[in-house]
Amino acid sequence: MEIFHTAEVLSRDEIAHVQSRRLARTVKRAAKSPFYKARLAQTGVDPDSITSVDDISRLPLTTKDDLRESYPFGMLADEHRELVRLHASSGTTGSPTVVYHTDNDLRTWADLMARCMFMAGIRKDDVFQNMAGYGLFTGGLGIHYGAERLGCLTIPAGAGNTARQLKLIRDFNVTALHIIPSYALYLAGVVAEQGMDPRDLPPRIALIGAEPHSEEARRRIEEMLGLKAFNSYGLSEMNGPGVAFECEHQDGMHLWEDSYIAEILNPETLEPVAEGEVGELVMTTLTREAMPLLRYRTRDLTRFIPGECACGRTHRRIDRIAGRADDMLIIKGVNIYPMQIEQVLLAVPEVAQNYQIVLHREGFIDQLTVRVEIKEEFFVEDMRALGSIQKRIAGLLRNELLVTPRIELVEAKSLPTSDGKASRVVDMRDKQG
Amino acid sequence: MEIFHTAEVLSRDEIAHVQSRRLARTVKRAAKSPFYKARLAQTGVDPDSITSVDDISRLPLTTKDDLRESYPFGMLADEHRELVRLHASSGTTGSPTVVYHTDNDLRTWADLMARCMFMAGIRKDDVFQNMAGYGLFTGGLGIHYGAERLGCLTIPAGAGNTARQLKLIRDFNVTALHIIPSYALYLAGVVAEQGMDPRDLPPRIALIGAEPHSEEARRRIEEMLGLKAFNSYGLSEMNGPGVAFECEHQDGMHLWEDSYIAEILNPETLEPVAEGEVGELVMTTLTREAMPLLRYRTRDLTRFIPGECACGRTHRRIDRIAGRADDMLIIKGVNIYPMQIEQVLLAVPEVAQNYQIVLHREGFIDQLTVRVEIKEEFFVEDMRALGSIQKRIAGLLRNELLVTPRIELVEAKSLPTSDGKASRVVDMRDKQG
Missing domain, CATH: 3.30.300.30 (ANL, C-terminal domain)
Structure with missing residues (x-):
């Protein structure tokens, strides 16, 4: 099998070891932020006492409201001088949320993203068109840095302007795309209207995600555009794209467990669900310097897919998101x-x-x-x-x-x-x- | 004096030496592209015979039409595998132009951009908000990579949404901006309408450029937003932003002569004008790998400002662009x-x-x-x-x-x-x- 990084095939023991080491470091780092300093003290957790991934259940949970209430600087665990990027959620009237990155954070994010793209079959030789909006939305710059890291000729097309998107695809022989599902269906409609045969279009791979869509929608995109479409999972609190992605088998999304600890909890009892059952995905960052997050409640409902994946990667797979545990809506990503x-x-x-x-x-x-x-x-x-x-x-x-x-x-x-x-x-x- | 890179204070002899060495390499590299291979042969120029900056007048000129006619791949001097980015001009009906970059090209561009920002007084400690559109427009990603290279906390705000721009500026204590002049005046109008005192806004520096504006417009922006505004020059064929920028003295824009050879020619006779006279700016790239350009006619009219700059930088300054030698219009950048x-x-x-x-x-x-x-x-x-x-x-x-x-x-x-x-x-x- 071809892999982008040796971390993708660590044994489960090695993954647990990496998680333990990185969790200990992450908790110490988080404790430098005003928010976690207070929260850990309140809950009586001594950061030095966290030495193993098995200690995770002793850590307090973090919610979106915690992020909102600590806006803009409360979650910052880094000296200001080392920060090179922030992404913030939309909103001028409500309290937005913000995620900060050091240079190392951006590098790690790009590496994880490049792993995802490689796993979906994209290689250095591919010409990659990024059709997500750039700017504060993490889908633009997040995917962009990953594509450049992988070494693809990257076209920062941005969102919209379908005539131009199609011209770029044809003129530069684009073989891989990033596109949100609703726009992929719209684009496919335009292709059909213009009487083009999708098999004449060069793209062979599309990365989709960022908004809820059914398996039927994915199959429709694949058929109408004549390519393979790979589902992905990410959220801005965990950087954005690059958290979990499908491999060639398109059967669940491998979640990078050397960079994140993922738990599936019952959203009512906050206890782990039984293996393979659906619950709320709760995530802890393991490599982020500027703004570590401990046991962040994503409110996304999913489950771990039992068993090993035929691709040989050892990182567990999460299933397509089954819904939300709160009232958040996701529209056009x-x-x-x-x-x-x-x-x-x-x-x-x-x-x-x-x-x-x-x-x-x-x-x-x-x-x-x-x-x-x-x-x-x-x-x-x-x-x-x-x-x-x-x-x-x-x-x-x-x-x-x-x-x-x-x-x-x-x-x-x-x-x-x-x-x-x-x-x-x-x-x-x-x-x- | 503080500088970002020692190249900024090379002696004129050293600059000539660097230019000669890099020009020889650039011509050899350009000759690998279909376009220049044919053009150099037609004009009887042996690439190996170009050994000094004084040989530049023997090289053929390159025009926008040459770029259009060789679209999409004719100017490419690099094996496809090394390319990681392209930027293309707008247009789906006309022939667009395209510029390709290798990883080294992006690094060089970011370095030049970081030099420009440092020269305008921006430091690692600054919080920098990039209010240009991202995507294929070079003003977004070009400035963005420079700001991250310099080490600023960079906010990829993108264009538009004034209420949000102002919220970001205030919430994150933004001290430096990139903004096109027309939007700066609009933003200043909103600030005035809302009865805010510009001195209460944190930004102390704005990078402006990308569209024609008068000295009066600049002074107005400075006064209305309570900051110093620095004029810049760039064009997508020469990467985009990062070609020439004002220093603290705001008296002409230092053009980075270790990365570009700049000539001022009479647009009719195509002979050099007398020192200090206005003519067409003609530029040769010295560091670009993927797509070197030889003696590119920018059609921008300007002059070299005679004499040395008080800042101590040795790279010559060009004056504010006095007009165009063709019918191109520049609207909102x-x-x-x-x-x-x-x-x-x-x-x-x-x-x-x-x-x-x-x-x-x-x-x-x-x-x-x-x-x-x-x-x-x-x-x-x-x-x-x-x-x-x-x-x-x-x-x-x-x-x-x-x-x-x-x-x-x-x-x-x-x-x-x-x-x-x-x-x-x-x-x-x-x-x-």
């Missing part, structure tokens, strides 16, 4: 909390008390519509005035969420009343089949 | 040729024969409006139908140019007839004063 939408809407003077967030599915892909009640005095017959309110709300939500939901304005008191944020989310996806 | 606009318009069925490209200035910044004649049968009173044509044209132009010009639809035969592309460009900038 972007994480969205209903709270963010509420905060934006309530700051608009024309908006009445009530709103509704409707999730539906179009062509395998989740879409978001926000229904907004408008106060009686503004809900006039003048379409132009309403259009301008609609446009303004769309702009404010785009700035906050970084995706543009559809906006429907409705009369005051026309939506069903509800008494919680979560109950304002209407999920039409299952009803559509 | 993007290069636009009238031909590109024509190609898009003529493919739209509703468009009649004639159109007009109007350049005007708003708040020191160049803006673009395209007036388009619509065929009689489509020019109806139905505002919605016209609005939809307008929207479609705007979308097509945005995809082609990567900026969105204003579109005005007018009746057929209402625009003055003209007989050339260039004469369709109406320049209102000087009339506005």
Whole structure:
């Protein structure tokens, strides 16, 4: 078998050894941050007492709210001088989250990403087109650094502009892509519309991920674009892409256990589930310098796939994400909390008390519509005035969420009343089949 | 004096020596590309005969059209396997241009960029926010790699979303920015509108450039944002940013002569102008492996500023760009040729024969409006139908140019007839004063 790095085939004993050594170092480092210094003290954990991966259950859990509350500097375990990058989540009204990186952190991230790409069959000779948005979104720069590390000719195409994407693919004989599933389906539609035969397009591999999609959607992408599509798992708190990826067998995603300790816990009892059962994925960074995270609750539901993988890699595989343990929505690769939408809407003077967030599915892909009640005095017959309110709300939500939901304005008191944020989310996806 | 690299203070003799050595190597390397192999043979230049910087005048000139005609692979002097990046210009209908980089090329580029930033006063301790668009536009990744090389905590904010930009600036105590001048003036306007005192904002340095702007615009940016703004020069054919930058004295831009040979030629006679006179800047790469360029005609008009700089750096300074020797327009940092606009318009069925490209200035910044004649049968009173044509044209132009010009639809035969592309460009900038 071909591998990118010898770490991919460590024995399980060796992995446990590496994890123990790195966990001990990580906890000591984390204890330098204001947040963990206090948290470890509160929970009575002496950082020096953590010497083995078996000690992990003694460590406190970390939540998204902990990250929000310690924004912007509370999780920082590094002297400012060594930092070279930060990525922050969207949002100007809510509390965003931020992840910091040292130069070593970026190098480790690029190495892990290059391993993932190699595992999916991408080689130095491939021409790689990165169709994710760059900037603060980790999917752009994260994948980009990995592709350059692997040594691919890398085209930083960014998101959107389909005519140009197709021109780049053809002109430079692009053999591998990174693309979010919803855009892959759209691109495939354009290819079909233009009467092109997907077998005439050079790409043979696509990396997909970053948003929920079904196995059926993956097969559809593969068929319509004439390539193999590899599923991936990542989250910005754990760097972004590069956490877990499928190998050639496309049967679960190998999670790099020399860089992360992964636990699957029952989200209610917070105890480990039985081997192979679904629970909440909880992750600890093992190599991050600037901002180590201990037992971070991802809120993503998955399970470890039992048994060994035919590819020979020893790192355990997680299954396709089965859902979320909280109310977070993922639309076009972007994480969205209903709270963010509420905060934006309530700051608009024309908006009445009530709103509704409707999730539906179009062509395998989740879409978001926000229904907004408008106060009686503004809900006039003048379409132009309403259009301008609609446009303004769309702009404010785009700035906050970084995706543009559809906006429907409705009369005051026309939506069903509800008494919680979560109950304002209407999920039409299952009803559509 | 503090410098980033000892090359900045080489004696003039040492610079000439480095240039001679690197030029000889560059010509040999260029001769491996299909384009230069043929061009050098045609012009009877034996690559081995080029041994000194004084031989430069014997080399053939290279033009933008040469790059277009050799698209996509004709300028490539490297085995494909060593390439790790390409940047391409906009355009799906015209012939774009492309620049390739090896890993060494990216490293050299990042080093030059880091030198520029250091020269403008930025240090490892600074928090640096890059407000340029990422992706194929070189201003994003080019500056980004330089900032990480220098060791700044780098925020890849990307373009747009002013509320978020300001939040990042304040939350992370950003001390240095990269921002295009038009957006800097817009941002300054928002700061003023919100009643903020610019002295309360942490940034002390802004890197500006990428689009024409006056000295008055720079002073306005400095005053409104309460910082020092440094002018820069770069073009995608010479990597992008990192070619020439102002030092603390803000009196001309030091051009890195250990990496580029710069000549100022009379654009008609193609002979060197007298010392200190304005002419066309012609540049030769000295360190690029993947795609060396010999005597590339930038079409930018400038002059060498005579005398030594008080900062102690020995690399000559070029003056603010005085104009263009061709019909290229630069709008919001993007290069636009009238031909590109024509190609898009003529493919739209509703468009009649004639159109007009109007350049005007708003708040020191160049803006673009395209007036388009619509065929009689489509020019109806139905505002919605016209609005939809307008929207479609705007979308097509945005995809082609990567900026969105204003579109005005007018009746057929209402625009003055003209007989050339260039004469369709109406320049209102000087009339506005």
